[in-house]
Amino acid sequence: MARRRRTSIGTGRPSPYVYAMLAVVLIAAMFPFYWSFLIGSGDQSSIYDQNLSWWPGGNFLANASEVINNDAVKFWKALSNSIIVSTVTAASTVLLSTLAGFAFAKLRFKGSGPLLVAVIATMAVPVQLGVVPLYIAMSKLGWTGNIGAVILPALVTAFGVFWMTQYLSQSLPTELIEAARVDGCSMLRTFWHLGLTSARPAAAMLALFTFVTTWNNFLWPLIVLDPQSPTLPLALSLLQANYFVDYSLVLAGVLIATVPLLLLFIFAGRQLVSGIMQGAVKG
Amino acid sequence: MSTTSAPQDGGSQGAVRQRQTKLTWRQRRGQWDVKYSPYLYIAPFFIVFGITGLFPILYTAYISLQDWDLVRNTGEFIGFDQFAWVLQDREFWIALRNTFSIFLLSSVPQLVAATFIAAMLDANLRAKTFWRMGVLLPYVVAPVAVALIFSNMFGDKFGLINTVLGDLGIDPILWHTDIIPSHFAIATMVNFRWTGYNALILLAAMQAIPRDLYEAAAIDGARTVRRFFSITIPQIRPTMIFVIITATIGGLQIFDEPRMYDAFGLGGANRQWLTITMYLYNTGWGDFNFGRAAAVAWLLFLIIISITLLNNFLTRKFVADDATAVKKVKKQALKGSAKGGK
Numbered sequence: 181m182a183r184r185r186r187t188s189i190g191t192g193r194p195s196p197y198v199y200a201m202l203a204v205v206l207i208a209a210m211f212p213f214y215w216s217f218l219i220g221s222g223d224q225s226s227i228y229d230q231n232l233s234w235w236p237g238g239n240f241l242a243n244a245s246e247v248i249n250n251d252a253v254k255f256w257k258a259l260s261n262s263i264i265v266s267t268v269t270a271a272s273t274v275l276l277s278t279l280a281g282f283a284f285a286k287l288r289f290k291g292s293g294p295l296l297v298a299v300i301a302t303m304a305v306p307v308q309l310g311v312v313p314l315y316i317a318m319s320k321l322g323w324t325g326n327i328g329a330v331i332l333p334a335l336v337t338a339f340g341v342f343w344m345t346q347y348l349s350q351s352l353p354t355e356l357i358e359a360a361r362v363d364g365c366s367m368l369r370t371f372w373h374l375g376l377t378s379a380r381p382a383a384a385m386l387a388l389f390t391f392v393t394t395w396n397n398f399l400w401p402l403i404v405l406d407p408q409s410p411t412l413p414l415a416l417s418l419l420q421a422n423y424f425v426d427y428s429l430v431l432a433g434v435l436i437a438t439v440p441l442l443l444l445f446i447f448a449g450r451q452l453v454s455g456i457m458q459g460a461v462k463g
Numbered sequence: 464m465s466t467t468s469a470p471q472d473g474g475s476q477g478a479v480r481q482r483q484t485k486l487t488w489r490q491r492r493g494q495w496d497v498k499y500s501p502y503l504y505i506a507p508f509f510i511v512f513g514i515t516g517l518f519p520i521l522y523t524a525y526i527s528l529q530d531w532d533l534v535r536n537t538g539e540f541i542g543f544d545q546f547a548w549v550l551q552d553r554e555f556w557i558a559l560r561n562t563f564s565i566f567l568l569s570s571v572p573q574l575v576a577a578t579f580i581a582a583m584l585d586a587n588l589r590a591k592t593f594w595r596m597g598v599l600l601p602y603v604v605a606p607v608a609v610a611l612i613f614s615n616m617f618g619d620k621f622g623l624i625n626t627v628l629g630d631l632g633i634d635p636i637l638w639h640t641d642i643i644p645s646h647f648a649i650a651t652m653v654n655f656r657w658t659g660y661n662a663l664i665l666l667a668a669m670q671a672i673p674r675d676l677y678e679a680a681a682i683d684g685a686r687t688v689r690r691f692f693s694i695t696i697p698q699i700r701p702t703m704i705f706v707i708i709t710a711t712i713g714g715l716q717i718f719d720e721p722r723m724y725d726a727f728g729l730g731g732a733n734r735q736w737l738t739i740t741m742y743l744y745n746t747g748w749g750d751f752n753f754g755r756a757a758a759v760a761w762l763l764f765l766i767i768i769s770i771t772l773l774n775n776f777l778t779r780k781f782v783a784d785d786a787t788a789v790k791k792v793k794k795q796a797l798k799g800s801a802k803g804g805k
Binding site for chain 1: 509514519523526580586595596605608616623655666718757
């Protein structure tokens with residue numbers, strides 16, 4: 181790996197102050213989770229206690245189970261909806277973006293330049309511009325309240341196409357494709373064996389990114405879903421409407437709803453970090 | 464392979480021709496494959512975009528000129544009345560003011576903090592990945608969840624922040640009542656979630672800076688702070704502008720955090736923290752006036768476009784400046800090392 185760099189010449193490692201300041205940043209990044217646990221493990225009266233305790237109470241499991249089992253919040257339904265929506269959009273975004281990226285990066289066809297510009301231009305269109313007609317269309321189709329209405333617009337993104345085009349044009353040698361063609365591979369086989377294989381690191385990043393974005397999405401699910409079948413952010417908003425005075429329940433709910441993504445981050449955060457850094461260099 | 468031997472008689476010539484037609488058929492299939500596959504591969508994007516992107520944009524424009532009837536689900540053409548109504552509505556201007564105020568309160572401190580964090584991460588740290596993952600952690604948390612946590616911490620009566628302020632002898636601040644404090648609280652949520660993400664993007668740009676620039680400056684006697692302002696900042700300026708543009712576009716669309724800042728989602732008793740997207744949502748799914756909501760959507764789009772164009776104009780200016788600045792630094796560095804330092 182890159183071992184060549186240092187900031188201060190001669191001295192290898194930075195001063196302890198740098199570590200101390202970064203530690204402060206890290207504590208600031210983690211404190212809200214601890215705070216949620218602190219409040220979420222207390223009971224309702226403890227937050228009105230002026231003598232703030234920094235030690236968690238013993239009610240977290242009781243609070244969490246009350247939230248999970250509340251009929252109005254639909255926690256399990258929300259969890260399964262979020263998992264389905266995020267997994268399907270991540271998988272389809274990766275597959276369709278790689279397909280399009282492969283074509284834009286490695287195949288020659290008439291109009292490819294302007295079409296790629298069109299893809300990039302669509303990134304500037306804000307979601308708000310589409311929500312009214314999309315909602316009307318969904319309600320005419322009878323899809324409102326159905327998670328299909330959340331999945332359909334997110335099947336592929338302009339960012340994904342752009343990202344895979346960038347990656348494949350740099351990492352997949354054209355000679356390799358030509359060789360495969362000479363050997364009699366059809367385009368689709370070439371894509372399957374060369375395109376998808378060499379796109380793997382960028383695809384992993386795109387999948388993570390799409391998963392997190394879809395998981396956290398709020399505006400469109402709020403518009404098109406109903407409280408009977410929410411996603412997790414929507415369930416959290418119902419949580420507040422139900423319990424808004426009882427913060428120990430609200431924050432216990434916030435924490436358990438955040439756990440799945442924290443787990444994903446622990447396992448795949450390294451990949452997410454390197455992906456963001458890679459993308460930034462090109463951006 | 465086979466046509467090299469000269470044809471001796473009619474029979475073998477016929478065989479060759481037959482083989483050629485066979486080949487052409489297969490070749491033609493291959494040609495089709497080459498010619499049409501690319502279009503097939505990019506089709507899914509354009510089909511999905513056509514249905515969920517292009518059609519809605521045009522249809523939003525159409526609906527914005529209508530008085531939409533919810534029951535019949537059709538509209539009646541009324542021209543630009545919806546736009547006129549929105550532009551005369553006091554709440555729209557309040558929302559515009561709030562949006563810009565929250566955006567400024569979030570993006571400026573966020574970018575300053577992100578730049579310094581990136582500079583610290585750029586040092587030759589032990590356990591690099593650990594620190595990088597640490598600063599990115601808030602990014603994966605849903606804005607809705609962040610809003611609920613911070614709304615509690617910024618509670619007017621029993622919130623953590625006011626309790627701590629009280630311990631310091633400072634009067635409680637009405638985070639949910641006063642305009643600027645509520646903007647500050649919402650901006651804090653945005654900063655919490657995005658500072659680390661932006662720091663990583665800026666870090667990537669910093670890592671691309673040639674290290675001999677720093678060495679030359681060090682030989683010249685420039686200390687860390689001077690090197691940071693004279694080399695690091697000018698060198699990452701294009702990335703900085705990219706980050707500013709994305710922060711602007713995201714900031715103008717802010718919805719989740721202010722919507723969840725209290726249990727009612729209307730932006731406060733006097734609309735202290737109502738934003739444009741909240742205004743759009745409340746118009747569309749509170750008043751169920753789709754024509755008016757579509758007009759708001761177009762106004763928001765026009766605002767975003769004009770800000771982006773302004774950004775683009777500034778970018779060109781700054782990138783040009785940047786190139787000359789880098790040249791200057793490089794020249795000075797060369798001069799410095801030629802003189803052997805001062």
